[in-house]
Amino acid sequence: MRYVLRLSSGQAYYARLTVAYNDHMNNEQLLNRSRAAVWHPCTQMKSMETLPLVPIARGSGAWLIDFDGKRYLDAVSSWWVNLFGHGNPRINTALHAQLDTLEHVMLAGFTHQPVIELSERLAALTGLGHAFYASDGASATEIALKMSFHFWRNTGQPAKTRFISLANSYHGETLGALSVTDVALFRDTYAPLLMHSHQVPSPDWRLAAPGQSAQSHATHCAQALDNWLAQHHAETAALIIEPLVQCAAGMGMYHASYLTQARAICERYQVHLIADEIAVGFGRTGTLFAVEQAGIRPDFICLSKGITGGYLPLSAVLTTDAIYAAFYDNDVHRGFLHSHSYTGNALACRAALATLDIFANDDVIHANQSLAMRFNLILEPLAGHPLVKNFRHQGMIWAFEVKSDNPAFARNFYQAALQRGLLLRPIGNTVYFMPPYILSPDEMQLLADGVMSILDALAVV
Numbered sequence: 001m002r003y004v005l006r007l008s009s010g011q012a013y014y015a016r017l018t019v020a021y022n023d024h025m026n027n028e029q030l031l032n033r034s035r036a037a038v039w040h041p042c043t044q045m046k047s048m049e050t051l052p053l054v055p056i057a058r059g060s061g062a063w064l065i066d067f068d069g070k071r072y073l074d075a076v077s078s079w080w081v082n083l084f085g086h087g088n089p090r091i092n093t094a095l096h097a098q099l100d101t102l103e104h105v106m107l108a109g110f111t112h113q114p115v116i117e118l119s120e121r122l123a124a125l126t127g128l129g130h131a132f133y134a135s136d137g138a139s140a141t142e143i144a145l146k147m148s149f150h151f152w153r154n155t156g157q158p159a160k161t162r163f164i165s166l167a168n169s170y171h172g173e174t175l176g177a178l179s180v181t182d183v184a185l186f187r188d189t190y191a192p193l194l195m196h197s198h199q200v201p202s203p204d205w206r207l208a209a210p211g212q213s214a215q216s217h218a219t220h221c222a223q224a225l226d227n228w229l230a231q232h233h234a235e236t237a238a239l240i241i242e243p244l245v246q247c248a249a250g251m252g253m254y255h256a257s258y259l260t261q262a263r264a265i266c267e268r269y270q271v272h273l274i275a276d277e278i279a280v281g282f283g284r285t286g287t288l289f290a291v292e293q294a295g296i297r298p299d300f301i302c303l304s305k306g307i308t309g310g311y312l313p314l315s316a317v318l319t320t321d322a323i324y325a326a327f328y329d330n331d332v333h334r335g336f337l338h339s340h341s342y343t344g345n346a347l348a349c350r351a352a353l354a355t356l357d358i359f360a361n362d363d364v365i366h367a368n369q370s371l372a373m374r375f376n377l378i379l380e381p382l383a384g385h386p387l388v389k390n391f392r393h394q395g396m397i398w399a400f401e402v403k404s405d406n407p408a409f410a411r412n413f414y415q416a417a418l419q420r421g422l423l424l425r426p427i428g429n430t431v432y433f434m435p436p437y438i439l440s441p442d443e444m445q446l447l448a449d450g451v452m453s454i455l456d457a458l459a460v461v
């Protein structure tokens with residue numbers, strides 16, 4: 001008894017020490033340690049000499065809180081992944097339960113309940129099936145590209161080795177995904193390593209000729225796709241596309257008729273259509289999946305980002321029965337021999353199931369429609385600001401260009417937003433909001449007012 005008591009007081013002492021240690025952690029120390037030990041993504045590390053990191057202590061709802069207690073409204077859903085807020089109680093509960101049951105088991109030769117249930121539910125929601133899992137978006141792109149090529153090889157068309165994508169497309173940073181990505185900043189350095197791909201014109205309506213409607217621009221681009229495939233279909237395996245919104249291109253939005261036409265064209269030329277819904281899936285564009293708005297079914301769908309509500313890395317590729325059947329054979333080489341160590345991780349699948357439960361129980365797609373209508377009203381003054389151009393909205397994405405010649409616009413805006421307690425990361429001159437779906441009208445007002453004040457400050461300079 002004495003011993004137990006002494007042990008527990010020792011633990012309490014240790015706990016006090018830990019708390020004291022954490023209390024003394026301040027932003028300054030942490031950002032210096034991080035700079036020294038962590039190689040941060042998508043960053044020239046030297047820029048941190050003048051643009052300090054923001055160490056985050058905790059998250060709650062739409063807010064991130066640093067070690068000095070300063071709060072930041074996460075208006076970009078932590079790189080487009082968070083759907084229902086940080087520290088969501090329902091996802092937390094589901095994860096706690098899963099932790100007590102099974103954290104992970106290899107998926108080759110084994111299976112488990114969360115991965116089965118998630119695959120069944122994703123199949124019911126997408127109209128595709130045979131979910132193949134990885135841990136991030138770029139891996140999902142790789143899987144879809146490899147599967148498409150391998151399907152044609154298995155079905156006697158090994159010459160179909162090429163991929164096409166849209167101008168300004170973004171499909172991830174690994175070599176295969178980068179090969180179908182058309183963002184010079186990410187791509188040019190590695191160009192000598194990339195496989196050859198072709199970009200067809202983008203239906204992004206910002207690129208329409210003066211006076212041309214979004215729909216007629218979409219048709220014009222579909223015609224260009226048709227022309228390309230008329231010449232090159234025999235060597236083309238697939239078209240990979242970001243349905244409705246090319247997010248990394250600066251939230252380039254386009255008319256759904258492009259998807260309908262691209263579906264028909266791909267069908268006609270026997271070319272797969274890969275829908276990369278990594279960013280736009282899970283309600284971002286107003287429907288659960290963006291392809292629904294064109295009434296089409298792709299041959300492959302790539303999912304990630306919001307799939308776990310922003311909790312854990314998980315991605316999935318789903319495809320048709322016909323494609324799956326071409327791999328199903330006595331010959332092992334006709335199978336899809338691709339894997340990742342964490343394929344189908346049980347915790348990540350559980351977070352995804354909890355996320356799907358929230359969609360179903362709260363009728364999120366429907367609720368977001370009224371939320372978006374309220375946000376549109378709140379954003380009206382901003383849309384009319386003299387520095388704002390191309391104000392646009394699709395589902396739970398808002399974007400506009402700011403008229404500015406300052407080459408450091410994105411960085412300056414980011415810093416000005418942080419000072420006002422807003423997390424916003426413009427892409428070039430494009431400012432966008434991609435908030436978690438739990439943002440309140442008051443929080444949206446705060447965001448709108450903050451951005452107005454930054455723009456007013458810009459206008460004065």
Ligand SMILES: *Cc1c(COP(=O)(O)O)cnc(C)c1O
Pocket residue numbers: 136137138139141170171172173242247248276277278279280304305
């Ligand atoms: C983010 C993104 C990817 C890559 O996902 P990662 O998890 O960052 O590898 C691929 N495609 C699109 C459309 C994306 O937005």
